[in-house]
Amino acid sequence: MLLERFDNVDALRKELEIIKSTDSAEARTMPSAFYTLSSFHELEKEEIFRKEWVCLGHVGEIPNTGDYFTSELIGEQIIVSRDKENQVHVLSNVCRHRGNLVAQGKGNKRSFVCEYHAWTYDIDGTLKTAPLMKKVKNFDYKKCSLPRLNSEIWNNFIFVNLDGNADPLSPQLKKLDKILHNYHHELRNLLFTEESVWNTNWKNLTENFMEGYHLFATHPKTLQPMTPTQLCKKVPGEDAWTAYRSYYDPSYPPRGPFHEDMTEDEQKNSVLFNVFPSFVIAVAANYTLYLCLRPVGVDKVAIRWGIAGLKEDPNDPEVVAYIDLCKAFNIEDKEKLETLQIAQNTRYYKPGYLAPYDLEGTIWDFLNYMGRKLGSDVDII
Template identity: 35%
Template sequence: MNTPKNVANLLQDISAVALASDDALFSMPPQVYCDEDLLTLERERIFRRDWVCVGRADEIRDPGDYFTSDLDSVPILVVRQKDGSILALVNVCAHRATIVATGTGCARAFVCPYHAWTYALDGTLLQAPRMGKDFDSAGVGMTQAQLTEWNGFLFVSLDPDARPLLPRIVSLDHAVADYRIDKMRTLHRETFIWNCNWKILVENGLEAYHINATHTDTLAQVAPVSKVRMVDGPADCFHYTSGLSDSFVPDKPDPKIAIANPDIDEARQREAVVGGIFPSFVFSVSGDWVWWISMQPISARSVRVDHGLCGLFDIDQDLIDRNHPNLYFLDLALAFNEEDRVRVEAVQRGAESGLARQSRLSPLEAATKRLAAYLTQSLEN
């Protein structure tokens, strides 16, 4: 693919952001949030090649449990196997390419609703009715996609030769090791569409500079920006640490619902880690809960957002009491999500004005430099 001149110029601008001194950080040019040609390159070299989070392992706890998703417009089916492992299948029938499964559920096998071709949990073709005696089903089945798990999060890649994810994010392993994220249960899940470029939302999720102004009555009351410390690291991931406000004292865990975590002491309970795995996964873990989002571009000006909240609580989603003091974060997260939506959509409108310019950034916005380094590494390859 020949790179259009406008995209080549934007790649040079992005590279300059990545190479800037830590003492003189500056933003990416507004055009990177609006250019459809750049998005075409991002989809080809990032979202078709790298790892994107599609959900959590605890959402499919038993053999046959499954959920469906999409990765760069490719339908994906994630299934718990009989041996307890998890596979990701391209959710397309090998016969006439219709979608095989929808939504979530539990199945012994998958029957295509079009012509009743039947597949095992691993995508192997089991039955193809009335195909004739000479039909050979050997090697026929649903295509497998790459899947890897990190702390209970499931990442899928469409590239069979994708660079392994886990060796690239070791620094994040050390940062969150005490929190037992892999043992947490999903308490809330939703998917929504916001009217902004995917990179705007990644930057917003990983910078702390906006917290006190944007989240004055919500997040800033719990974890103010004064507690933030940026952490250096590789181009494939990013994180910073924070702490709870001195005036914020969470209730003691309720033994009726809480899962004990002997790995974390009281001081660590009052810390938080905000992190991201590029291209588009952002999370925050504090004490016994995690907020996360995973983003995929729909267009240069809109993004699909998969969002979840998890916690060290042994409770089903259907039985959640949102007024329980240990579950304060459920409504808190919904509130600051909406505050972020308003701001990132306003940034998109400003970027599209044609009058916005690059600007110096605060040290609390260091993630922009790291994202630019990741983009340079991925897009110029």
């Protein structure tokens, strides 16, 4: 028998409104169309990714003057750069002349040159030269800089807000800062970065990272022996974030070295959290693993992920071993999430109950966040 269909935006928005008024004891999943409906994905692009804070990467990717990397977010081309004054800029990567790209990939430059007509910009986006444009009567160099996008750095992570109207991010994360304080992530060096694309909806990966229920089944040899499902503990979140602690198996070797500020309890767990909508991160006693997620389609997500730690040498055998571990469990997650995306095209799935609070309460927080942004009771212009 075919079940109730949620094959339109209005139906999904109504379901999100209902979720907000549902008691957490009745926490349940969303219909599969939440992850597969193209028109709902278009709504997310405009109402979530254009209006919210989205993480683009780590400051360690651009440590020196002239360093830059490029990115893309819902079709907007972006440059992240560090200028001569050591300031980080998030710029539109579109020439002010005819709209071509001015930079590609990553590297170090003294200036950005559009290869179409050779307009040249300083690393901070200021227009330096525009061949033959002095002959244009009203042309003004000062009015032709690359647009600077609303950006903020929190805990060494670079965030952008495309529409420029979001409330400052850092004040929304003060309680999370207190939880993370003794781990001292800010002292950790960037040791590894990589980019990839998975064939799954961005929400599938966000939810997967943020729940410990799947560890015993999906990661029986990589993560379950170290951070077993049974020892996960939910952390009360707020409107801008959700989190849980993944405690280490007592028989597993200590995960030092530990910062002197860390309590005995903090030495025994990692804090995994989601800064809504799409930044997920695990701060362990010795390393930080993070994933910056950007949708590139209803069934594809771009991932810029990396690892930071107190060690300085990325070739240190311990660092290499941790990177290899992360790659191994990422492969396991990718396999499950790509088959999940295929299965979600069904018309026979009926939303079910979420696992207990400590195991999937973070997903309930995430769904409530989506409800606050996209529920049918929310005015969307």
